[in-house]
Amino acid sequence: MGTPAIQWTVPEEADGKLLRFFLRTYAGFSRKLLADVKFHGGEIVLNGREQKVTAVVQQGDVVEVRLPPEKQSSNITPAYVPGIEILYEDDFILLLYKPAGVVVIPTVDRSELSVASHVLKMNQEQHLPFTFHPVTRLDRGTSGIVLAARHALAHGILSTAQADGRIHRIYECAAGGGFPWSAVSVSAPIARKAGSYIKRGISCGGKEARSHFQLMERGADFSRIQAVIETGRTHQIRLHMAWLGWPLLGDGLYGQEDDDVPRLHLHARAVEFLHPYTQERFSFDAGPGFQLSR
Incomplete structure (x- = not known):
């Protein structure tokens, strides 16, 4: 099962730099993820030819990376969960609506259906060899938006943004x-x-x-x-x-x-952040989640 290629064009600031430097600095790869790409089934292509990370890039070069398949948890049952909705999805992020009463990831009873179950089922049907990468989490009793990354690259970028206070909820x-x-x-x-x-x-x-x-x-x-x-x-x-x-x-x-x-x-109700690929400001408002009445 292959992964979709992610493509970048080398900017002027990276002209003459090593491909490794470009991927770490401009594309957001961690050292570990770059090693996984090299040694665990990924692929790095420069202008249509597979290259090592020690290649030199020039302005305008096209870099493509195929991420390696990810290990998926055998403890979580892939299944669609009633009440969970996909608010937005692309090759890097998922925005899901979680109803009250559903957990994001099961902790005690691993067979309990969860947001993770829903995403793993989606990945199966879309033939994506990725696991579940939550960026924001909600308690069981809390409803609303859960931001998840599609894969390890997006998760690393968004997790850094989260730690730096650049994801606003x-x-x-x-x-x-x-x-x-x-x-x-x-x-x-x-x-x-x-x-x-x-x-x-x-x-x-x-x-x-x-x-x-x-x-x-x-x-x-x-x-x-x-x-x-x-x-x-x-x-x-x-x-x-x-x-x-x-x-x-x-x-x-x-x-x-x-x-x-x-x-x-x-x-x-709402979340705002920079998209991990386009770097455009992304915001979404799911609207109110309860009525003030008994």
């Missing part, structure tokens, strides 16, 4: 009662709760976490709030809202159980 959430601020920011470190695999807490010894909240709609019983996070800690929005004294509706972990609220009111 906007969430919507809801709390009971009249949220008292029009806008408020929280900087409170987060750490795992002792004795719990799932629960986190605010702790001086935790990792830095910063969130920004803006009131969108205030009602007598509910408030809809926009959340933007600078850091991506586990349960960050849920914890920071609870720390403010306004736990999210449906959050039995950091608030109170409520039989009248069947789901967590947290939704990853």
Whole structure:
């Protein structure tokens, strides 16, 4: 099963450089991925001829790379999952809509259907020898956009952007009662709760976490709030809202159980980033994810 070729044209700034330098600096290859291409079934072609990475490139040269096949997890069952939608796809990225109640990757029960299951099934049907590369992740109870990379090259580029804070996400959430601020920011470190695999807490010894909240709609019983996070800690929005004294509706972990609220009111609504191949600014808004009614 072959992989599609990815093509670049050498710019003036890379004229006279080694092909290795061009691929590392301009195309985003890591040292490990470049080694995988060379030794595990990939191919590097310069102006129609296979070349070693020590070849010299000139402005206007055409470089093509076929990525090696990737090892796919045998623990995850490829299957389409009801409720998951493909919002956008190309040769580098996938934007998926995840409904509340579905996990991104199964942890305890590997047979549980997940976003990973859905993507692996897609890859099978499209004859793409790639595994699942999530860039952004959501809790089981959170709905909304999941950004995934098609392959290891795109994943490496987007993961670096994520670590550098260059992938921007906007969430919507809801709390009971009249949220008292029009806008408020929280900087409170987060750490795992002792004795719990799932629960986190605010702790001086935790990792830095910063969130920004803006009131969108205030009602007598509910408030809809926009959340933007600078850091991506586990349960960050849920914890920071609870720390403010306004736990999210449906959050039995950091608030109170409520039989009248069947789901967590947290939704990853929008994402913005630079496309890993074209470097054009890419943004997508999935719209609201819940209604403020019981």
